[in-house]
Amino acid sequence: MKQCPKCGANCADSDTFCGICGTPLPISRQYPPRSSDGLAVASMVLGIIGVVFSLVFIGIVPAILAIIFGLIVLCSARRRQNGCGMAIAGLVTGGFALLIAALVSLFFISVVSSMVSSWTDNYDNAPGFSQSDDSHLTA
Numbered sequence: 734m735k736q737c738p739k740c741g742a743n744c745a746d747s748d749t750f751c752g753i754c755g756t757p758l759p760i761s762r763q764y765p766p767r768s769s770d771g772l773a774v775a776s777m778v779l780g781i782i783g784v785v786f787s788l789v790f791i792g793i794v795p796a797i798l799a800i801i802f803g804l805i806v807l808c809s810a811r812r813r814q815n816g817c818g819m820a821i822a823g824l825v826t827g828g829f830a831l832l833i834a835a836l837v838s839l840f841f842i843s844v845v846s847s848m849v850s851s852w853t854d855n856y857d858n859a860p861g862f863s864q865s866d867d868s869h870l871t872a
């Protein structure tokens with residue numbers, strides 16, 4: 734059973750139009766289980782996980798898996814439109830995750846290098862400061 738999105742009437746899964754108001758019904762969301770679909774879903778999910786975890790470096794692992802699964806689905810099951818869409822989503826999110834991970838790495842490296850340089854600057858200045866303070870106090 735599926736519901737008409739417009740009037741909410743119950744329609745049979747095989748119906749393409751609502752029997753009450755004639756609105757075109759969405760294609761049933763229950764896809765028959767296929768291994769290529771499973772891989773495509775895995776690819777998409779891993780891609781999303783990769784985007785989320787790309788903010789920390791381990792996101793690179795699911796992102797690479799998402800791209801590999803997506804490529805497997807695209808190469809092996811071109812006839813399955815739904816699987817292809819999810820595999821492309823997996824490839825896009827996986828690639829996006831890798832991009833974010835690369836940007837985060839660059840940002841992290843620049844922050845660390847600026848922290849190190851400012852720390853060494855302070856370290857260089859600190860003895861001069863304390864010496865002048867000491868001489869002022871003792872004088």
Ligand SMILES: [Zn+2]
Nearest residue numbers: 737740751754
């Ligand atoms: Zn309807």
